[in-house]
Amino acid sequence: MGEDFQKQEFRLQGVGCSPGVVRGKAFVFLQRSVEEIPCYKIESASREAEVRRFEKALEATRTQIAGLAEDVRSRGATAEADIFDAHLLVLDDPAIVGETLKAMSTTGLNAEYCFNSTARRYIEFFAGLEDDYLKERVSDIRDVTQRVLKNLLGVASQGASDRFTKRVIVAEDLTPSETTMFERSNVLALLTDMGNRTSHAAIVARAMGIPAVVGLRNASLRIAQDDDVLIDGEKGIVYINPSEKTLACYTTISRQRSRLAALIEKELALPDVTEDGRAFHLEGNISGADDVESLKKFRLENVGLFRSEGIFLRHDRFPDEEQQFEEYRRAAEALPKTGTLVVRTLDLGGDKLISSSLLAREDNPFMGFRAIRFCLEFRDIFKDQLRAILRASAFGKMKIMFPMISSVAEVVAAKEILEEAKDELRSRGEKFDEDISVGAMIEIPAAAVIAEDIAEEVDFFSIGTNDLTQYTLAVDRGNEKISHLYDPYHPAVLKLIYFIVKAARKAGIPCAVCGEIAGDPAFAPLLLGMGVSALSMTPSCAAKIRYILRHTSFDTMQTLARTVLAEPEPRNIQERLTLFINSILPDSE
Numbered sequence: 001m002g003e004d005f006q007k008q009e010f011r012l013q014g015v016g017c018s019p020g021v022v023r024g025k026a027f028v029f030l031q032r033s034v035e036e037i038p039c040y041k042i043e044s045a046s047r048e049a050e051v052r053r054f055e056k057a058l059e060a061t062r063t064q065i066a067g068l069a070e071d072v073r074s075r076g077a078t079a080e081a082d083i084f085d086a087h088l089l090v091l092d093d094p095a096i097v098g099e100t101l102k103a104m105s106t107t108g109l110n111a112e113y114c115f116n117s118t119a120r121r122y123i124e125f126f127a128g129l130e131d132d133y134l135k136e137r138v139s140d141i142r143d144v145t146q147r148v149l150k151n152l153l154g155v156a157s158q159g160a161s162d163r164f165t166k167r168v169i170v171a172e173d174l175t176p177s178e179t180t181m182f183e184r185s186n187v188l189a190l191l192t193d194m195g196n197r198t199s200h201a202a203i204v205a206r207a208m209g210i211p212a213v214v215g216l217r218n219a220s221l222r223i224a225q226d227d228d229v230l231i232d233g234e235k236g237i238v239y240i241n242p243s244e245k246t247l248a249c250y251t252t253i254s255r256q257r258s259r260l261a262a263l264i265e266k267e268l269a270l271p272d273v274t275e276d277g278r279a280f281h282l283e284g285n286i287s288g289a290d291d292v293e294s295l296k297k298f299r300l301e302n303v304g305l306f307r308s309e310g311i312f313l314r315h316d317r318f319p320d321e322e323q324q325f326e327e328y329r330r331a332a333e334a335l336p337k338t339g340t341l342v343v344r345t346l347d348l349g350g351d352k353l354i355s356s357s358l359l360a361r362e363d364n365p366f367m368g369f370r371a372i373r374f375c376l377e378f379r380d381i382f383k384d385q386l387r388a389i390l391r392a393s394a395f396g397k398m399k400i401m402f403p404m405i406s407s408v409a410e411v412v413a414a415k416e417i418l419e420e421a422k423d424e425l426r427s428r429g430e431k432f433d434e435d436i437s438v439g440a441m442i443e444i445p446a447a448a449v450i451a452e453d454i455a456e457e458v459d460f461f462s463i464g465t466n467d468l469t470q471y472t473l474a475v476d477r478g479n480e481k482i483s484h485l486y487d488p489y490h491p492a493v494l495k496l497i498y499f500i501v502k503a504a505r506k507a508g509i510p511c512a513v514c515g516e517i518a519g520d521p522a523f524a525p526l527l528l529g530m531g532v533s534a535l536s537m538t539p540s541c542a543a544k545i546r547y548i549l550r551h552t553s554f555d556t557m558q559t560l561a562r563t564v565l566a567e568p569e570p571r572n573i574q575e576r577l578t579l580f581i582n583s584i585l586p587d588s589e
């Protein structure tokens with residue numbers, strides 16, 4: 001293949017989900033297929049570090065498996081716990097580990113490649129045996145191999161391999177936990193074949209401030225290891241081998257965007273009031289106590305959505321009451337005294353899974369055993385969480401919010417369990433906020449339709465537009481094949497939002513929006529014009545949204561809402577909202 005052909009620029013269009021223009025070398029992370037584990041030479045000076053990286057990955061895997069065994073055993077599933085014990089034996093097998101270390105030293109190749117080759121040899125050996133018991137070990141070794149490889153690819157750290165540092169990660173797909181596994185300083189940008197703006201990996205990337213483009217369809221096949229790539233995370237464009245002309249064009253675009261960012265930044269400290277003096281409320285979405293720090297930078301006082309499953313995903317297990325309490329307390333204490341923290345109870349399932357037999361993969365995960373459905377079934381896990389949140393409410397203003405509500409009965413059942421949790425804390429003599437507010441996420445069309453009835457049972461609503469859009473339009477939010485159909489501009493979605501807001505207003509309760517559109521410049525004025533009480537978003541989105549709302553009158557927002565709600569054509573709505581924003585933001589491209 002000639003040099004010239006390789007150097008030819010080509011452009012891929014995906015969904016821009018975390019802004020930023022960056023250029024760097026690609027690291028193609030093919031996590032799905034063991035056959036495609038990267039293979040590269042380690043410099044002699046880095047070999048010791050590579051061995052430490054391997055040992056660190058083994059240790060991380062050991063902790064995860066032991067945790068899983070303990071977790072499953074504590075729920076009485078002894079037979080399943082035995083499987084994890086067998087996995088621990090594989091991990092400690094001196095033959096596999098020893099042979100890997102030997103291969104690393106004799107070949108000078110990277111740990112994942114040597115470990116994978118060794119493990120595969122053992123898999124083939126056991127698979128060829130007659131003895132059924134020994135044959136069983138194949139699946140154990142396979143499972144453990146996957147875990148170690150996942151940890152190795154995740155824990156690749158500075159110094160261990162310069163193949164990984166400061167790279168643009170290209171993957172077929174990334175789960176939210178895989179996304180958080182990367183060392184932030186090692187990642188220039190994330191590109192995935194699958195996903196959509198609201199898939200959870202995209203949300204995590206945005207929260208981590210990593211430029212990202214998802215839904216690129218076959219980028220992981222078209223981009224080769226070490227390719228030179230230029231990413232526009234705002235527009236969702238990726239250039240492979242960018243030409244001089246493209247690079248020059250992006251220098252101008254970057255300059256333009258920096259000017260706008262400086263202008264927005266200058267206004268950050270001004271009060272949150274519209275042009276005609278009406279106060280508006282912006283809040284932050286977070287996934288862990290450490291994220292509270294990022295709120296301060298963007299002058300946000302309240303957390304409108306703490307995605308509590310972030311804690312579970314980070315531990316890759318069900319953390320106990322104490323571990324959760326520590327994290328909620330830390331988050332509550334990190335907020336300003338006047339701040340409020342809305343903790344959304346566990347929303348695992350869908351595209352957010354941990355290694356637990358309680359949460360198996362499903363054919364239709366977004367329509368499946370997710371969030372409140374799981375919590376109402378596994379009441380002990382739910383109650384651990386509720387007690388932890390309640391205890392943290394003695395350290396700062398907290399609210400509890402239930403996700404994926406589809407009926408009044410679910411809210412009633414969840415509140416009953418909350419009362420049990422309160423009783424248990426009372427009998428333990430623990431302090432908590434007796435009047436803690438309880439809210440419901442409205443993100444399933446059924447809940448929207450019966451919002452008036454649900455409002456009778458709760459103190460507040462928060463509209464989860466990410467799910468509301470996918471369920472209203474029957475479009476999987478993570479499926480790139482139909483991402484063009486995932487359309488929050490669709491009048492059905494907008495009318496439903498307005499319907500929910502009116503139901504909340506009638507019941508006299510506040511109604512926020514915490515889906516991704518709350519932090520989207522095109523939607524923010526529209527939502528406020530509809531009567532939404534607060535917008536909760538990835539903190540880094542707040543500066544731009546604040547600028548837009550400060551430069552618009554509430555009256556104009558209401559007129560905008562009326563016009564948009566009367567428009568049947570999604571593309572006309574999009575055009576109308578884009579024109580509106582461009583009239584406010586200087587230098588719009």
Ligand code: PEP
Pocket residue numbers: 305307347443463464465466467468514515516
């Ligand atoms: C939503 O669905 O809009 C939401 C905020 O929840 P999540 O994205 O975590 O499902």
Ligand code: MG
Pocket residue numbers: 403443464466467
């Ligand atoms: Mg949701």
